[in-house]
Amino acid sequence: MLISRTAAVGFALISGAKTMSSVAATTSWELQGSGRKLQKLLGVPGHGPNRVNDLLLLWPQAEGNWENWNKHVVFFHGDIQNFQEEMALQPEAAQWVSWSLEQVALILGQRFPDSHVWVVRASRMYLHKFSCYHNFVESNMFGAPEHSPYSASVGAFHHLRALLSKGMERAKLPSPLQPLGGADSIPAGFSLTLVGFSKGCVVLNQMVYELPGARADPHMSVFIKHISDMFWLDGGHPGGSETWVTDRQVLKELAASGVSIHAHVTPYEVCDPMRGWVGREHRHFIKTLEEFGACPSKKLHFQEEPPSIENHFRVLQEF
Numbered sequence: 001m002l003i004s005r006t007a008a009v010g011f012a013l014i015s016g017a018k019t020m021s022s023v024a025a026t027t028s029w030e031l032q033g034s035g036r037k038l039q040k041l042l043g044v045p046g047h048g049p050n051r052v053n054d055l056l057l058l059w060p061q062a063e064g065n066w067e068n069w070n071k072h073v074v075f076f077h078g079d080i081q082n083f084q085e086e087m088a089l090q091p092e093a094a095q096w097v098s099w100s101l102e103q104v105a106l107i108l109g110q111r112f113p114d115s116h117v118w119v120v121r122a123s124r125m126y127l128h129k130f131s132c133y134h135n136f137v138e139s140n141m142f143g144a145p146e147h148s149p150y151s152a153s154v155g156a157f158h159h160l161r162a163l164l165s166k167g168m169e170r171a172k173l174p175s176p177l178q179p180l181g182g183a184d185s186i187p188a189g190f191s192l193t194l195v196g197f198s199k200g201c202v203v204l205n206q207m208v209y210e211l212p213g214a215r216a217d218p219h220m221s222v223f224i225k226h227i228s229d230m231f232w233l234d235g236g237h238p239g240g241s242e243t244w245v246t247d248r249q250v251l252k253e254l255a256a257s258g259v260s261i262h263a264h265v266t267p268y269e270v271c272d273p274m275r276g277w278v279g280r281e282h283r284h285f286i287k288t289l290e291e292f293g294a295c296p297s298k299k300l301h302f303q304e305e306p307p308s309i310e311n312h313f314r315v316l317q318e319f
Contacts, residue, residue: 078198150213201235
């Protein structure tokens with residue numbers, strides 16, 4: 001069981017915002033003993049018609065420290081992970097409820113105490129367990145992606161920027177990100193860290209494929225420059241390839257972008273003999289970035305232990 005590795009956390013409801021519609025609402029909790037606030041933002045619109053995602057926002061500890069207002073961490077979760085109350089109702093998910101989206105927000109809050117932590121819920125959970133990020137990347141019903149280059153009208157970067165802009169507005173942040181525009185649309189001190197776990201890494205991979213075009217777009221490039229770090233945490237999906245980006249040209253662009261790259265894996269993904277391509281692609285990803293002058297931080301966690309789903313989740317605490 002995973003519960004022994006994750007501290008139990010109490011939620012005390014302090015206020016509930018007015019429901020905007022049946023699918024768009026905001027609810028807030030104060031986390032007991034922490035001085036931090038967690039907000040659930042439902043039905044946040046992104047880029048383009050009918051592209052919405054639910055968000056969780058964990059506010060930073062030092063709310064009065066204005067220098068930290070605009071540090072943001074965005075997290076994309078894996079399969080089976082969902083809101084706590086929904087996981088508790090599903091027999092297959094209930095045993096992993098200690099890795100619910102709310103609990104992961106708290107784990108990330110400990111890792112990034114002075115940042116706003118945004119958890120993006122996948123727009124579809126097929127059979128209540130397969131996370132599908134089709135608002136960010138074309139995917140089949142099981143969430144296996146079909147990556148594509150940058151488009152001036154659609155794509156992962158456009159959707160992420162729109163989600164953050166609308167989410168900040170809904171949460172009433174004092175200096176929200178403005179809709180797509182030039183340098184004046186970025187608030188002072190804004191920085192962005194992207195974290196993908198397991199299936200959620202498909203979103204980061206799509207962004208890498210979009211990076212050459214996005215950096216060439218004078219409007220989007222301003223936003224891209226504020227991404228400081230990208231974390232790949234034990235990436236995996238049900239497709240038979242492209243678990244890790246291996247395209248040399250787009251990896252060259254990533255290496256030149258100035259983004260700090262982090263890759264944390266476990267034997268569950270990279271040492272599975274039935275999916276040998278995952279380990280090979282991971283090694284290729286690291287080697288190619290190093291050839292292009294990047295210095296990705298990398299670690300194989302729990303290498304002395306048998307591969308397990310439990311350790312797969314535990315990378316969220318250890319990275």
